[in-house]
Amino acid sequence: MKYLMYARSEFIRGFRYRANYWATVISAVALAVIQWYLWHAAYTDKDLIAGLSLDQVLAYTLIGRVAAGFLTAPTAALRIGSRVRTGAIVHDMVKPVDLHTQLLWQGLGRAGFSFVATGLPLLLAMAALGVLEIPSPGRLLLFLISLLMAYVTVFSTSFLSGVFTFYTKTAVGVDYVYTVVSLLSGEFLPLEFFPAWLRTAADYLPFKSMHYIPMAIWSGIAGPGEVVPSLISQCLWTLGMVAVSKMAWSGALKSLTVQGG
Amino acid sequence: MPYDASPVIVASNLSRYFRVRLDGENLKDRIKRFIKPQYRVVKALDGVSFSISQGESVGYIGLNGAGKSTTIKLLCGVLVPTAGTVTVNGLEPYRHRTATARRIGLMMGQRTQLLWDLPVHESFNLLGKIYDIKPDVFKANVKRLQDVLDIGPLWHTPARMLSLGQKTRCDLALTFLHDPSVVFLDEPTIGLDVLARERIRDFINEEKRRGVTIFLASHDLDDLEIVADRVMLIHHGKLLFDGTQDQLRQLAGGPLVNLEETVKRFYREAELG
Ligand SMILES: Nc1ncnc2c1ncn2[C@@H]1O[C@H](COP(=O)(O)OP(=O)(O)OP(=O)(O)O)[C@@H](O)[C@H]1O
Numbered sequence A: 001m002k003y004l005m006y007a008r009s010e011f012i013r014g015f016r017y018r019a020n021y022w023a024t025v026i027s028a029v030a031l032a033v034i035q036w037y038l039w040h041a042a043y044t045d046k047d048l049i050a051g052l053s054l055d056q057v058l059a060y061t062l063i064g065r066v067a068a069g070f071l072t073a074p075t076a077a078l079r080i081g082s083r084v085r086t087g088a089i090v091h092d093m094v095k096p097v098d099l100h101t102q103l104l105w106q107g108l109g110r111a112g113f114s115f116v117a118t119g120l121p122l123l124l125a126m127a128a129l130g131v132l133e134i135p136s137p138g139r140l141l142l143f144l145i146s147l148l149m150a151y152v153t154v155f156s157t158s159f160l161s162g163v164f165t166f167y168t169k170t171a172v173g174v175d176y177v178y179t180v181v182s183l184l185s186g187e188f189l190p191l192e193f194f195p196a197w198l199r200t201a202a203d204y205l206p207f208k209s210m211h212y213i214p215m216a217i218w219s220g221i222a223g224p225g226e227v228v229p230s231l232i233s234q235c236l237w238t239l240g241m242v243a244v245s246k247m248a249w250s251g252a253l254k255s256l257t258v259q260g261g
Numbered sequence B: 001m002p003y004d005a006s007p008v009i010v011a012s013n014l015s016r017y018f019r020v021r022l023d024g025e026n027l028k029d030r031i032k033r034f035i036k037p038q039y040r041v042v043k044a045l046d047g048v049s050f051s052i053s054q055g056e057s058v059g060y061i062g063l064n065g066a067g068k069s070t071t072i073k074l075l076c077g078v079l080v081p082t083a084g085t086v087t088v089n090g091l092e093p094y095r096h097r098t099a100t101a102r103r104i105g106l107m108m109g110q111r112t113q114l115l116w117d118l119p120v121h122e123s124f125n126l127l128g129k130i131y132d133i134k135p136d137v138f139k140a141n142v143k144r145l146q147d148v149l150d151i152g153p154l155w156h157t158p159a160r161m162l163s164l165g166q167k168t169r170c171d172l173a174l175t176f177l178h179d180p181s182v183v184f185l186d187e188p189t190i191g192l193d194v195l196a197r198e199r200i201r202d203f204i205n206e207e208k209r210r211g212v213t214i215f216l217a218s219h220d221l222d223d224l225e226i227v228a229d230r231v232m233l234i235h236h237g238k239l240l241f242d243g244t245q246d247q248l249r250q251l252a253g254g255p256l257v258n259l260e261e262t263v264k265r266f267y268r269e270a271e272l273g
């Protein structure tokens, strides 16, 4: 499978950036510690906030920290538009590969590196310290499936936004849009903490699939009856976003402009 | 080498225009154009027609901004024509990108395709997989390219540590790795010393003898003098001359005129109209 080679190249490339690596590890640990204290403080005289227990919220946010690197890797696809316009990907464009698939796998290589190098050690450390409990094998498996789908949704959404900048000829604004997206995806807070209207909106948008669903499965916020419906809706969103982003890309290819050289 | 009569590249009335937004010369102009943008159309390529047969080697020359790189991008399917058509191996490159890509090679002197952070061999392995090159063919091609371009010693060096000339040799090898039938070279000898340039010319000549169609854009007329059977001269997006080197010299006053003088004369006359 030729696309696997793309993932492999990106994976081994990760080992090159040592300074970057330690910075990532330190900030991941720091963020986990902050989350831990923050939520303990918030729950001092309460058992439930927005219907969630301290354990659930902690599990949700801490596993979110573990997965953070894995799920930010594919946002590199946001730059597809500017990379086409500056000619940085001329060489990729004259290869017998589909660029959408290529970038998906390259991102997976980077995400895999990030998970192995920072996410997994953080997870094991927190499990050993008893800070984060690992769910039953069944839930763990469903979590992993959901996480992979979240990856593909983040990738496709980023890619779609990137294709959009191809038309607007500027990437300004995309980063801001992305902040809103990460809010609605539940990256900062479980969606339960949001006002009802925002939660209803989130039910009809793809962003839940990008973060909330896998973390809710891990933390048990998604009850036994909710896991399968969540996975089904996530699966539909994933397929939908892949289809839409691929279509937008083949549309963009029709009016292609590559600069430079 | 006798040419196969069937054309591999056919361009007819090929044109590419770019719409460029004007900035304005002073602040008032800039503000005005920020609110109501004005555009200018650049005719980077303007109605060019030619046909190239399998095994031919074409030198493509023109001043800066003449439209050389634009032409190459159109032939590779990286740009879509504004008007006219182009086919490579019978297919329109931008409509059949993947099918075209299998049989062409592209090298741009100013832009490496090496994987920047990884050892040179990783770039070769990646391309081997992407092009589905059979393991024994891959091995044989790597061996041959390593020998003729002397890149064996660089095999395990990370690309970012290579000098310009070393990078160029690796890039050339990558371009020819999958036995393309047509290769586009955009200023392959840019920034190289005399010996490195000579080695690269020898290599291109060798590939030419193996029957590869070569389309070479360069400012170094020595490149063309040695490599190209046929010369195409482009000026402001229009084809000024298309023929053999001898024909070009003949037009400019005799067989003894060197190519550089000939070409300069052509540009001067074209400028005068
Ligand atoms: N993406 C683009 N947008 C706007 N104008 C462009 C674009 N690409 C090329 N041009 C213009 O088209 C013309 C031809 O450019 P091209 O790069 O083909 O020239 P060239 O012959 O390769 O020149 P050089 O020898 O300097 O490499 C130039 O006037 C250039 O400014």
Ligand SMILES: [Mg+2]
Pocket: A261, B068, B069, B070, B186
């Ligand atoms: Mg050029």
